[in-house]
Amino acid sequence: MLTQHFPALLVVVPLMAAPLIVFARRSLASWLIALLATAITFGIAASLLAQTLSEGTLVYAMGSWEAPLGIEYRIDAAGAFVAVIVAAMGLIVMPYSRVGIAAEVRSEEHYLYYALMMLCLAGLLGILVTGDAFNVFVFLEVSSLATYVLIAMGRDRRALVAAYQYLLMGTIGATLYVVGVGLLYLETGTLNLADMATRLVDVGDSRGVLAALAFITVGISLKIALFPLHLWLPNAYAYAPSPVSAFLAATATKVSIYVLMRYFFTIFGATEVFDARATGAILLGLSLAAMFIPAVVAIFQHDMKRLLAYSSVSQIGYITLGISLDSVEGLMASAMHLFNHALTKGGLFLVLGGVVLRCGGAGFDRLAGLGHTMPVAAFAMVVGGLSLIGVPGTAGFISKWYLVSAAMHEGQWWLVGAVLASSLLAVIYVWRFVEVAYFRAPPADHPAPGEAPLSMQLPALAMIAACVYFGIDATWSSEVSMRVAEVLMYNPGVGQ
Amino acid sequence: MTLASHFSYWVTVLLLMVGLFIVMARENLIKKLIGLGIFQTAVYLLYIAPGKLIGGVAPIVGGQFAVYSNPLPHVLILTAIVVGVATLALGLALVVRIKEAYGSIDEDEILLMDARDDTSPEPEAKDG
Numbered sequence: 001m002l003t004q005h006f007p008a009l010l011v012v013v014p015l016m017a018a019p020l021i022v023f024a025r026r027s028l029a030s031w032l033i034a035l036l037a038t039a040i041t042f043g044i045a046a047s048l049l050a051q052t053l054s055e056g057t058l059v060y061a062m063g064s065w066e067a068p069l070g071i072e073y074r075i076d077a078a079g080a081f082v083a084v085i086v087a088a089m090g091l092i093v094m095p096y097s098r099v100g101i102a103a104e105v106r107s108e109e110h111y112l113y114y115a116l117m118m119l120c121l122a123g124l125l126g127i128l129v130t131g132d133a134f135n136v137f138v139f140l141e142v143s144s145l146a147t148y149v150l151i152a153m154g155r156d157r158r159a160l161v162a163a164y165q166y167l168l169m170g171t172i173g174a175t176l177y178v179v180g181v182g183l184l185y186l187e188t189g190t191l192n193l194a195d196m197a198t199r200l201v202d203v204g205d206s207r208g209v210l211a212a213l214a215f216i217t218v219g220i221s222l223k224i225a226l227f228p229l230h231l232w233l234p235n236a237y238a239y240a241p242s243p244v245s246a247f248l249a250a251t252a253t254k255v256s257i258y259v260l261m262r263y264f265f266t267i268f269g270a271t272e273v274f275d276a277r278a279t280g281a282i283l284l285g286l287s288l289a290a291m292f293i294p295a296v297v298a299i300f301q302h303d304m305k306r307l308l309a310y311s312s313v314s315q316i317g318y319i320t321l322g323i324s325l326d327s328v329e330g331l332m333a334s335a336m337h338l339f340n341h342a343l344t345k346g347g348l349f350l351v352l353g354g355v356v357l358r359c360g361g362a363g364f365d366r367l368a369g370l371g372h373t374m375p376v377a378a379f380a381m382v383v384g385g386l387s388l389i390g391v392p393g394t395a396g397f398i399s400k401w402y403l404v405s406a407a408m409h410e411g412q413w414w415l416v417g418a419v420l421a422s423s424l425l426a427v428i429y430v431w432r433f434v435e436v437a438y439f440r441a442p443p444a445d446h447p448a449p450g451e452a453p454l455s456m457q458l459p460a461l462a463m464i465a466a467c468v469y470f471g472i473d474a475t476w477s478s479e480v481s482m483r484v485a486e487v488l489m490y491n492p493g494v495g496q
Numbered sequence: 497m498t499l500a501s502h503f504s505y506w507v508t509v510l511l512l513m514v515g516l517f518i519v520m521a522r523e524n525l526i527k528k529l530i531g532l533g534i535f536q537t538a539v540y541l542l543y544i545a546p547g548k549l550i551g552g553v554a555p556i557v558g559g560q561f562a563v564y565s566n567p568l569p570h571v572l573i574l575t576a577i578v579v580g581v582a583t584l585a586l587g588l589a590l591v592v593r594i595k596e597a598y599g600s601i602d603e604d605e606i607l608l609m610d611a612r613d614d615t616s617p618e619p620e621a622k623d624g
Contacts, residue, residue: 134572134575161607164587164594167583172519172532182542183542185569186546
């Protein structure tokens with residue numbers, strides 16, 4: 001049966017598509033291969049989510065070598081949920097890319113762009129599906145290396161420096177993660193994540209395990225761009241080609257957050273991480289700092305892409321805040337915000353990509369009067385912005401609502417005030433855009449640009465519409481998020 | 497726990513710190529990459545050293561062999577070396593492109609040029 005190989009195919013399909021694209025070389029042919037591969041990948045991811053929701057954890061022995069000797073792929077509702085987000089984002093960005101990269105990437109490099117997108121997709125999905133600690137590192141580097149090149153493809157020369165800085169920070173993060181895995185391997189003698197979780201219980205209190213926890217937490221936090229380790233993110237998102245910014249904003253940091261959740265709740269266990277040490281308090285402090293400081297920085301930006309990038313750092317704070325509460329409700333709010341923020345920020349960057357194509361830049365001087373020259377795009381940006389703020393009727397509201405109720409459930413009433421105050425900062429930076437787009441005259445030298453091409457407009461509007469849809473009918477997203485939280489919290493990852 | 501019994505760990509920690517310091521303290525982009533290389537190499541030692549037993553041989557099943565070294569760390573590190581080489585190659589390629597675009601590989605000078613770009617309205621396109 002083909003379905004039983006789905007966990008492997010989820011990685012193999014995009015991974016094999018990449019060399020095919022390099023052979024194809026022609027821009028159109030490589031785009032068609034990439035489109036087909038992402039469509040298949042999304043189908044696989046969706047079917048895996050359906051399977052894991054009904055049957056629980058799926059285990060796949062790579063090459064029929066049983067774990068712990070062989071490398072096993074292990075996917076449960078939590079991994080499949082994030083995999084669906086990643087694959088869906090890939091599927092939305094692909095049709096968009098055909099026109100989206102034409103202005104930003106040189107035409108002889110188009111096939112490389114598609115090949116790298118496929119490698120990035122394969123790496124991100126690999127992290128989600130694998131059950132081996134070292135494999136996570138390898139996939140992390142596969143996706144990261146592809147990401148560095150994708151960012152460097154940006155039109156501005158500052159993209160090169162942004163990619164270089166991300167390469168340094170990303171490599172340090174991944175290396176710290178490997179140090180942590182090495183220490184865990186020394187303590188437990190296994191790299192299989194499920195096996196490791198069982199054996200760590202017997203290891204008990206050990207300095208090696210504590211050091212491993214510290215290394216892995218800091219290493220992955222660098223990849224998450226958790227404040228104050230976010231310095232690589234704003235430039236990387238600002239100077240990357242628009243479809244790349246959208247794809248990364250919706251997926252890369254989210255996958256790393258999944259890895260952190262996995263290690264905290266499944267491998268080390270909540271008692272080791274939260275009850276025995278001050279991890280929760282530290283994470284809470286950093287999350288609060290992330291919710292406020294980058295949001296204030298966002299207010300003072302003069303470029304819409306940079307503004308959205310700083311807003312991303314700020315929104316990541318909400319997700320880690322849910323983790324730091326160490327409760328099912330908190331985790332559920334995190335999973336939900338992970339999904340909702342991927343929709344919102346992915347959608348905003350996609351809309352902005354069309355605007356950049358028409359206006360020649362995302363600086364506020366270029367965007368002046370956008371409400372008159374590109375009314376649909378400007379309106380879509382405002383709706384996305386409302387979701388960033390968390391206005392009722394948008395996806396952002398739902399996850400903030402769950403986050404606030406999780407905080408109240410823990411008796412942390414003051415956090416309600418903190419979330420509200422941070423949302424007010426979001427009001428200010430979204431208002432900056434509204435002010436520029438609707439209350440300023442278009443620049444005099446501006447040729448009246450008109451809306452973005454349909455192939456860019458449709459995917460972008462679909463994402464923004466999804467933002468509103470999941471803000472009104474959150475049944476599916478809340479049910480799945482609840483399952484994800486339960487899987488992370490109660491299932492120690494040991495075979496079923 | 498003496499210095500001698502944990503010698504390989506001390507060397508690992510020292511190399512990690514030296515590498516990280518170079519990455520943070522140097523302005524030259526190539527030197528930063530050298531530091532990054534040292535930082536990654538330290539991890540190879542962390543994995544390989546504990547896998548070796550004194551007098552241990554390759555894991556060959558046979559009567560005359562009693563003590564085996566663990567081969568798994570070697571294989572893992574082979575993978576990590578490949579990743580390290582790829583990262584270094586990409587990093588150097590980026591430095592070449594930065595040199596072409598900015599005419600400098602000094603981080604301070606590059607950031608200064610970027611700051612100037614931010615105040616002037618039209619940044620130069622990198623492909624000319």
